[in-house]
Amino acid sequence: MPHRVKDEIGRAASVGLTCLLVLAVGCSRTKKNVPAITATPTGEYRVGAFVWYDLLTDDVPGVERFYGELFGWEFEGSFGDEGDFTLVSFQGTPIAGIVYAPPLESGESRARWVPSLSVADVDQAVAQLRRAGGMVYTEPHEVPDRGRLAVVGDPAGAILSLVRATGGDPADVDGPVGSWLWTELWTHDVEASVSFYSSLLGYEYEIVDLPVIPDYGVLTKDGEPRAGVRKLPWEQVMPNWLPYVRVDDPAAVAARVEGLGGRVLIAPSDTVRAGSVALIADPSGAAVALQKWPLDDAERDGGR
DSSP states (O other): OOHHHHHHHHHHTOOOOTTTTHHHHOOTTOOSOOOOSOSSOOOOOOTTOEEEEEEEESOHHHHHHHHHHHHOOEEESOOSSTTOEEEEEETTEEEEEEEEOOOOTTSOOOOEEEEEEEOSOHHHHHHHHHHTTOEESSOSEEETTTEEEEEEEOTTOOEEEEEEETTOOOOOOOOOTTSEEEEEEEESOHHHHHHHHHHHHOOEEEEEOOSSSTTEEEEEETTEEEEEEEEOOOTTSOOEEEEEEEESOHHHHHHHHGGGTOEEEEOOBTTBGGGTEEEEEOTTOOEEEEEESSOOTTTOTTOO
16 A cells, blocks of 8 residues: 555544544534534434544635535535534535644644444443543533534544434435445454444444455444444554445546545555445545445445
């Protein structure tokens, strides 16, 4: 893998958490409240599902143009000052948030996507994570409209938010092209990470042998696939959770990335999942994967 790919992924997983905490505790300069995860309450919970994503970035206008033109996402809210929040919607449905996060004093970007994982009891999950050696960046507390949440790092260091959402979780649906598709854990020790999350959430771990992805690990809950797990081959890259966006042609989408100010970290290739996936970074350096879905009929018999 080119050094720039490892550098970008490592930067996206770095711990510059000052503005990450804005997602949990707010900021005196915040101009818009953090919204509910579901615009219409469902009253139902899907423990073990990833239900929301927040982007930390020091280039809000740049990432708005990038994601807007690449995927058709829309944006609403104030931005440009520390603590400002921008709501991201797609085809009328809120799907994510953007929080302005200024660079570190060294000039290093804090840009990263932070996924929110639905849990039955945030306090209990945090206590269990702490006993397992994880890091708690914000203690469990209530955020108006959003619910009860905590920002944590798992025992391997991958950062995420644990949430019990006000009004329930979004329904399980196959989102359209341009929406979130999947979330994947990249970790150095697959066995240890699977053991931790299985204990925390009651996941079952399955190995799915796809023609394009042999021996792919999947975390399932109540029969539903909830996340993928893959081993990090690069020791200097921190474990992290990587979000996937559904696309119908990864090569065509990736071809537009650099013109919009982003970078193609791993281009679609016949040798990587039969060209069905790509890894890109937005103009501020936050990494996101592109995945064709569904796969061709001959390739999709095993699921994701």
